[in-house]
Amino acid sequence: MSDSRYLLIVEGEKAEVKVISSVFQRYGFKTLITPKIRFDSIEDFKIDQLRDETGKTIYIAQSAQSRIHDIVAKFNKNTDSIERFFHLNQFDFRGIFLLFDVDHNDKEDLSAMFRQFDDESEGLLLISSPCFEVLADEEAIPGTEKAFHSFTKEYKAPLNRHHQDAHGCNSMEYIQRNFEPLALRFLDYNQREFNSNNVMEHPSLVIDKINELNERRNWIKDGNNLSECIYRYYTTVIYVLLAFVFGLTVEIDNCSKVRDFLAKYSD
Secondary structure, eight states: OOOOEEEEEEOSOHHHHHHHHHHHHTTTOEEOOOSOOOOTTOOSOEEEEEEOTTOOEEEEEEOOSOOHHHHHHHHHHHOSOHHHHTTOOOOOEEEEEEEEEOTTOOHHHHHHHHHHSEETTTEEEEEEESOGGGGGOTTOSSOOOEEESSHIIIIIHHHHHHHHHHHSSOHHHHHHHTHHHHHHHHHHHHHHHHTOOOGGGHHHHHHHHHHHHOEEEEEEETTEEEEEEEEOOOEEOTHHHHHHHTTOOSSSSOHHHHHHHHHHTOO
8 A cells, every 4th residue: 555645734724625625535535534633743733634545645734824924934933844834743745735825915925935835845835816716716717907905805705606696605615516627727727828738837837927917015094004915817726736646747748647637527
């Protein structure tokens, strides 16, 4: 049996953990009912554990609600190791992935975060812009310019209303049911956008594009600190997680293989 282990660190969202777990269960992974899993002194994380019949194991760590700015600041201050930062003992992880939203993070924060987590063996940042729910946004490609002050209400709420009216479910439930065709849509878009046939290059290219096109504005009015995010680039690279776990990225020219995999489960 394989002892391959993969760690996914999710930014404090129960719904995202549910979606990812459900997707992997479609491929033969089963949720393990085990005693509470502890990685050294870790206390802020809820750990879900999935395993398939070969022994391949995925740990999904739901962190405390943390923004990229906070992660970067703490990482720079306290540690130079993702294992120590997340209080992990020396598990032999074949791949480590951090699933984060852009939200209202500054361009400098995105770049700094990616410099810290730019390799799947040590931790690879997978960004969704504006957030994970972009998968359910039928108008995201091509995206139009939108400015948000209250992020959750102004972006997620209209999406939820749309899918509730059209499909009788919220956005996350819609993504869970249709993950593969939705991910495939963004894979094809990113491949065309970057002319890159290696999906492992897409996370860094997406960061550059987000920083080129998106904008954050801060100002003070009547003594109050105000801000808005102007989104001009909508995308996700969540498909990289599946591609790596299922061994589709061994060859550098791998986009067609990943596409075939997602298309197979899109019918």
